[in-house]
Amino acid sequence: MRPFILAGKHQKKRRTFPVVFPYDGSIVDRVALPDETDFGSALDCAIELVKKKIVLPVYKRAEILRRTAQLLEKKSESFAKTIVLEAGKTIRDARVEVSRAVTTLTLCAEEALRLGGEVLQMETSQNAEGYYGITRRFPVGVILAIAPFNFPLNLVCHKVGPAIAAGCPVVLKPSRKTPLSSLLLAESLLEAGLDGQFISVLPVESRVAEKFVSDERVALVSFTGSADVGWRLRALTKGQYITLELGGNAGCIICEDADIEYAVKRSLFGAFANAGQICVSLQRLLVERSVFSGFVERFIEETKRLKVGDPRNEKTDVGPMIDRESVERIKNWIEEAVQKGAKLLTPLRISGTLVHPLILTKTTPGMRIWEEEAFAPVICVEPFDDFSEAVRRIDETRYGLQAGIFTNDFRRIEYAFKNIRVGALLVNEVPTYRQDATPYGGTKMSGIGREGPRYAIREMTEERLMVLNPNSEG
Numbered sequence: 001m002r003p004f005i006l007a008g009k010h011q012k013k014r015r016t017f018p019v020v021f022p023y024d025g026s027i028v029d030r031v032a033l034p035d036e037t038d039f040g041s042a043l044d045c046a047i048e049l050v051k052k053k054i055v056l057p058v059y060k061r062a063e064i065l066r067r068t069a070q071l072l073e074k075k076s077e078s079f080a081k082t083i084v085l086e087a088g089k090t091i092r093d094a095r096v097e098v099s100r101a102v103t104t105l106t107l108c109a110e111e112a113l114r115l116g117g118e119v120l121q122m123e124t125s126q127n128a129e130g131y132y133g134i135t136r137r138f139p140v141g142v143i144l145a146i147a148p149f150n151f152p153l154n155l156v157c158h159k160v161g162p163a164i165a166a167g168c169p170v171v172l173k174p175s176r177k178t179p180l181s182s183l184l185l186a187e188s189l190l191e192a193g194l195d196g197q198f199i200s201v202l203p204v205e206s207r208v209a210e211k212f213v214s215d216e217r218v219a220l221v222s223f224t225g226s227a228d229v230g231w232r233l234r235a236l237t238k239g240q241y242i243t244l245e246l247g248g249n250a251g252c253i254i255c256e257d258a259d260i261e262y263a264v265k266r267s268l269f270g271a272f273a274n275a276g277q278i279c280v281s282l283q284r285l286l287v288e289r290s291v292f293s294g295f296v297e298r299f300i301e302e303t304k305r306l307k308v309g310d311p312r313n314e315k316t317d318v319g320p321m322i323d324r325e326s327v328e329r330i331k332n333w334i335e336e337a338v339q340k341g342a343k344l345l346t347p348l349r350i351s352g353t354l355v356h357p358l359i360l361t362k363t364t365p366g367m368r369i370w371e372e373e374a375f376a377p378v379i380c381v382e383p384f385d386d387f388s389e390a391v392r393r394i395d396e397t398r399y400g401l402q403a404g405i406f407t408n409d410f411r412r413i414e415y416a417f418k419n420i421r422v423g424a425l426l427v428n429e430v431p432t433y434r435q436d437a438t439p440y441g442g443t444k445m446s447g448i449g450r451e452g453p454r455y456a457i458r459e460m461t462e463e464r465l466m467v468l469n470p471n472s473e474g
Contacts, residue, residue, distance in 0.1 A: 001016055001029075001030050001031070001032060002019075002029050002030065002031045002032065002179075002180065002183060003031075003032050004031065004032050004033075004034050004038070004179075004183070004201060004202050004203060005183060005186045005187070005201040005202075006034070006038055006041060006042050006045070006200050006202065007041070007042060007045035007046075007196050007197045007199075007200055008190055008194070008195070008196015008197060008198070008199060008200075011032060011034070011038065012032050013032040013033055013034065013035075013038075015032070015033040015035075016030040016031060016032055016033055017030065017031055017033050017176060017203075018030050019031060019085075019086050019177070019178070019179065019180060020177075020323075021085050021086075021088070022087070022088030022319075022320040022321065022322050022323060022353050023088055023310055023311055023312075023319065023320045023352075023353065023354075025352075028085045028086055028180070029180060031179055031180070031183075031203060033203070033204075033205075034202040034203070034204050034208075035204070035208065036204075036208050036211065038202060038204070039171070039173075039202050039204050039208055039209070039212055040212070042171045042200035042202055043142065043144075043171055043212060043215065043217065045169075045197050045200070046142040046169035046170070046171055046197065046198075046200070047142060047217050048197065049169050049197050049198065050141045050142060050169070050219075054195075054197075055139060055167045056164075056167055056195070056198070058112055058113060058115065058167075059113070060193075061109075061112045061164055061165055061167060062109040062110070062112045062113050062165070063109075063192075064164065064189065064192045064193050064194050065105050065106070065108045065109035065161060065164060065165060065192075066105075066106065066109040067191075067193065068105050068185075068188050068189050068191075068192040068194075069102045069103075069105035069106045069109065071188040071191060071192060072098060072101055072105065072185075072188060073102045075184075075188070076095065076098045076099070076102070077095075078184075079094075079098045079101075079153060079181065079184060080094040080095045080097070080098050082180050082181055082184060083097055083098070083152055083153060083178075083181055084311050084312055085180075086152060086177065086178040086179075086180050086181065087149060087150065087152050087177070087178045087322070088275070088311050088319045088320040088321070088322060088353070089274055089311060089319060090274075090313075090316045090317065090318070090319045091311060091312055091314060091316075092314065092316075093273065093274055093319075094311075097154050098154075100154045100436055101153045101154040101157045101185075103436050103437075104154055104157040104158055104161055104436045104453060105157055105161050107161075107436060107437055107453040107454075108157075108161035108162055108164070108165040108453045108457070109165070110453075111162075111453045111454045111457050112164075112165035112166075112457070114454075115137055115165070115166070115457060115461065116136075116137075117134060117135040117136040117137060117463075118134075119132060119133070119134055120133035120134070120135065120465075122467065129471075130469070130470055130471045131467060131468065131469050131470075131471075132467075132468055132470075133465055133466065133467045133468070134465070134466045134468070135463055135464065135465050135466075136463070136464055137166075137458070137461040137462065137463050137464075138167075138461060138462055138464055139166050139167035139168045139460065139461055140166075140168060140219040140220050140241060140460055140461060140462050141168060141217075141218075141219030141220070142168065142169055142170070142171065142217060142218050142219050142220075143159070143168045143169070143170040143218075143219065143220050143221075143222060143460060144170075144171050144173070144209075144212060144213065144218045144221045144222070145159035145160065145163065145170055145171070145172045145173070145221075145222045145223075146172075146209055146221070146222070146223045146224070146225065146233075147159060147172065147173070147174050147175060147182065147224055148175055148224050148225045149175035149177040149178040149277075149322055150274060150277045150278060150279075150322075152174065152175065152178035152179075152180070152181040153181040153182075153185060154436070155224055156172065156174060156181065156182050156185055157185065158436070158451050158453075159222045159224075159451075159456070160172060160185065160186075160189070160199070161453060161456075162451075162453055162456035162457045162459075163222075163460055164189070164194065164198065164199075165453065165457050166457045166460040166461045167461075168220075168460050169198045169199070170198065170199060170200075171200045171202065171212075172186075172199070172201045172202070173202055173203065173204055173209040174201060174203050175203070176203045176204075176205070177322060177323070179201070179203035182201050182203075183201050185201075186199050186201045206229075210232075210233065210236060213233050213236045213237060214236045214237060214238055216238050216239070216240070218240055219240060219241065220240060220242065220243070220459065220460055221233060221237060221240060221241070221242045221243070222242075222243050222456075222459075222460075223243070223244050223245070224244075224245040224246075224279075224451075225246065225247075226246065226247050226373075227246040227247045227373075227398075227399070227445045227446065227447075230244040230246040230447065231244070231246075234448075241459065242449070243441070243447070243448065243450070243451070243456070243459050244447035244448050244449065245279070245440070245441055245442070245446075245451055246279070246399075246401075246442065246445065246446050246447040247279055247373040247375075247399060247401070247445075247446060248279045248280050248281075248283075248373060248399045248400075248401030248402065248431075248446055249283055249284065249371070249372065249373050249374075249397045249398075249399040250270075250280045250281060250282050250283055250284070250399075250401060250402055250403060250404070250430075250431035250432065251282075251283070251284040251285070251286070251393075251394035251397070251403050251404075251420075251431070252267070252270070252282055252284070252285050252286070252394075252403065252404035252405065252406070252430055252431055253286050253287075253384070253387075253390050253391070253394060253403075253404070253405045253406070253407075253416065254267075254285065254286070254287045254288065254291070254295060254405075254406045254407075255288050255387070255405070255406060255407035255409065255412060256288040256290045256291045257407055257408050257409060258291075258406035258407055258408075258428070259406070259428075260291055260294060260295055260298065261298070262406075262428075263295065263406045264295065264298045264299050264302055265302070266429060266430045266433075267282060267285060267299060267379070267430060268299070268302055268303065268306070269430065269432060270282030270404070270430030270431065270432035270433075271283070271285075271357070271377065271378075271379035271432075272303070272306060272317070272318050272357045272377045272379075273432060274319075275318055275319055275320065275321050275355065275376065275377045276374060276375060276376045276377040276378060277321065277322060277375050277376070278375075278432055279373075279401055280401050280402045280431045280432050280433075280434065281374070281375070281432055282379060282404070282430050282431060282432050283373070283374050283378065283379060283380065284370065284380050284382075284393075284394065284397075285379055285380065285381045285382070286382055286383070286384045286390045286393060286394065287381065287382070287383055287384070288383070288384060288385075288387075288390075289383040289384065289385050292383040295381075296345065296359075296361070296381060299359065299381070300345055300346060300359060303346055303357050303359060304346065306318055306357055308354055308356050308357070309354065318354075318357060318377055319354075320352070320353035320354050321353050321354075321355055321376060321377075322353075324352070324353055326353075326375070326376065327350060327352075327353055327355055330355060330374060330375075330376035330378060331348070331350060331355075333367075333368045333369045333372075333374065333378075334358065334360070334369065334378065335348075336367065336368060336369075337360060337363060337368070337369045337370075340364070340366070340367055341362055341364070342360050342361070342362050342363045342364075342367060342369070342380075343360065343361050343362045344358065344359070344360055345359040345360065345361055345381070346358055346359045355376060355377055355378075356377070357377045357378075357379075358376075358377060358378045358379070359379055359381055360378065360379070360380050360381070361380070361381050361382060362382075363380040363382065371397065371398075373399065387412055387415070388415070388419075391415060391416050391419050391420060392419075394416075394420055395419060395420045395421055395422075397444075398444055398445045399442065399444060399446045400422045400442050400443035400445070401422060401423055401424075401431070401441075401442035401446040401447075402422055402423060402424045402425070402426060402431035402432075402434075402442075403416070403420045403422045403424075403425055403431050404425070404426040404427075404429055404430045404431040404433075405425065405426070405427055405428075406428050406429075407427075407428070408428075413427055421443050421444060422442065422443060422446075423439070423440065423441045423442045423443055423446065423450075424438070424439075424440070436453070437453065437454070438452050439451075439452045439454075439455045440452050440455075441455075
């Protein structure tokens with residue numbers, strides 16, 4: 001049995017829950033199940049730090065984060081194998097995730113040392129002569145972080161790393177499907193020298209975490225997950241800060257002047273990486289009609305070459321979906337789309353939790369596979385004639401996380417940038433691409449606030465101004 005971590009200490013309970021390997025349903029481990037009292041105790045310990053004004057010096061925050069990154073790098077293969085077993089991610093993709101997590105924590109260490117302020121010119125009127133101002137950022141307080149299953153290590157690092165860099169204690173609720181990476185990360189932080197009261201990892205039931213979202217002692221809630229859950233959590237808050245990194249329905253436009261072979265290669269990654277279980281997975285693809293047939297032919301050829309199977313196998317390209325419920329959901333969406341006129345360009349093949357990559361065409365608004373977040377290895381490919389209409393179609397969604405465009409025509413790039421309301425537009429790249437240093441977040445129903453170490457640290461700190469009057473004779 002794997003204990004959870006409460007204020008830096010391992011805790012066992014009589015009640016446990018299984019962590020299941022998505023590929024074959026076997027039990028990987030059992031984890032102690034914390035309850036509402038445990039979660040409240042973790043919050044109490046974190047609040048005590050805030051009340052006592054216990055803040056780690058900046059250099060110590062940076063040292064701890066840097067040491068933790070080094071420990072992750074040293075244990076990278078162990079972390080990668082854990083990700084494979086709990087999330088079903090292919091071993092190659094799991095290694096990439098660990099490498100990204102090392103980068104994320106290293107960036108957090110660097111940004112901690114850059115957390116400064118500025119001296120302001122105050123002499124903008126006669127009554128401010130001689131005055132000057134100084135700004136400085138302070139930790140907001142306790143962070144309640146809620147993380148998803150699809151990147152069980154790196155997305156947790158994007159919450160815990162900035163919190164520590166900002167000087168905030170954090171209570172983390174990882175997904176109960178994938179808690180092991182979070183627990184291993186916390187152990188590495190403690191090994192690196194972090195005071196235990198700064199970190200708790202409690203894989204509680206969702207209803208327990210939701211109850212504490214409305215606790216006014218929580219300064220900021222950082223949530224990554226579905227749009228429906230995220231906006232419900234926001235409604236529960238009572239004036240706290242909240243950042244929401246929610247779902248997407250990522251679209252991309254391929255123009256006739258694009259490098260088609262490169263666009264095919266990147267679209268394979270964009271649509272089918274991690275079995276499509278990525279917030280910015282490429283789901284809607286519009287291709288200029290003059291190159292549509294050629295693109296689709298090559299895309300189908302390359303899709304059929306992808307190896308689907310056991311994620312532990314080094315040659316596997318597409319592993320399982322997280323559970324059978326997710327498989328059944330996407331199967332229903334596909335069958336619904338076909339009944340409404342959509343055409344399958346690759347066959348619907350399902351074996352347990354394995355869904356072979358699917359390409360559809362003749363999809364239209366009103367089909368869930370076009371309008372909602374699929375979170376599965378599925379892509380809709382359609383032709384377009386008018387570029388401005390293609391832009392309108394990509395933007396015509398309640399989501400706004402990321403979008404992509406393949407072209408060398410700057411006028412088209414600029415038009416898309418102005419008219420597609422998303423957190424980021426990727427040029428000559430699929431919307432699935434992300435660099436961990438950049439601001440990451442959405443518009444519309446895809447969330448509020450930004451992640452990425454520098455930007456998350458700003459969310460987790462508040463700016464204060466001090467005005468000095470050196471003319472006082474008192």
